[in-house]
Amino acid sequence: MNYIRSIKLEKLTKELGYTAKIPAxxxxxxxxELAFNSPVTYFVGExxxxxxxxxxxxxxxxxxxxxxxxxxxxxxxxxTHSPLYSAVKLVRGIERPRTGFxxxxxxxxxxxxxxxxxGSTILDAYGGVSLHEQSHGExxxxxxxxxxxxxxxxxxxxxxxxxxxxxxMSLLVRINELAEQExxxxxxxxxxxxxxxxxxxxxxxxEDGINRTEYKNTEIYSVMKVFMDSPERMIDHLFEKx
Numbered sequence: 001m002n003y004i005r006s007i008k009l010e011k012l013t014k015e016l017g018y019t020a021k022i023p024a025x026x027x028x029x030x031x032x033e034l035a036f037n038s039p040v041t042y043f044v045g046e047x048x049x050x051x052x053x054x055x056x057x058x059x060x061x062x063x064x065x066x067x068x069x070x071x072x073x074x075x076x077x078x079x080t081h082s083p084l085y086s087a088v089k090l091v092r093g094i095e096r097p098r099t100g101f102x103x104x105x106x107x108x109x110x111x112x113x114x115x116x117x118x119g120s121t122i123l124d125a126y127g128g129v130s131l132h133e134q135s136h137g138e139x140x141x142x143x144x145x146x147x148x149x150x151x152x153x154x155x156x157x158x159x160x161x162x163x164x165x166x167x168x169m170s171l172l173v174r175i176n177e178l179a180e181q182e183x184x185x186x187x188x189x190x191x192x193x194x195x196x197x198x199x200x201x202x203x204x205x206x207e208d209g210i211n212r213t214e215y216k217n218t219e220i221y222s223v224m225k226v227f228m229d230s231p232e233r234m235i236d237h238l239f240e241k242x
Contacts, residue, residue, distance in 0.1 A: 010087045055186065
């Protein structure tokens with residue numbers, strides 16, 4: 001079940017500011033659309049290529065709070081989201097999700113603080129314990145295990161940020177469980193573990209734009225494989241004196 005079937009970008013204008021200069025954004029403006037024809041879609045690429053900016057634009061356009069949360073969240077500690085959402089056009093599915101969540105690592109603290117203000121009934125949906133009373137990783141995982149349900153739309157920005165490798169594998173299991181319950185995920189990640197969901201759509205953002213690719217062809221996978229195959233050799237290369 002895909003609640004967002006594809007995204008398009010209207011004409012770039014000066015009102016979009018710096019985002020109009022990002023190669024991936026310019027590429028999207030000329031590419032026609034990006035199709036989301038799998039329950040799980042990924043954005044990958046180096047820092048600065050526009051992954052989080054594009055993900056944020058999709059989330060805000062759909063109606064999520066810019067700092068994260070469900071479709072009902074309404075708070076702002078600082079207005080920092082880009083104007084790109086105003087140029088994004090979403091092609092929505094026939095059905096609407098029953099629930100959803102926009103998880104962004106950089107402002108998760110703010111979202112957790114807002115949840116604490118909503119009362120015990122709402123807190124029960126997050127496991128019954130304040131997310132601030134758990135470790136960063138535990139709070140992330142508690143959110144995914146308790147708040148995420150079937151028939152949901154989940155937009156995740158670097159969910160691996162607080163998770164150990166074993167927890168990242170557990171996240172994959174949870175993603176699969178929810179995908180089988182007609183949920184959709186759109187994820188920006190740097191983790192080759194989180195990226196490993198079979199049958200997913202992977203878009204790699206580079207200085208040349210946006211290209212669809214396969215798991216083992218991503219830079220994330222290639223770099224990690226080279227390192228793990230021979231960490232000593234890689235360390236020697238990295239520390240090599242000129």
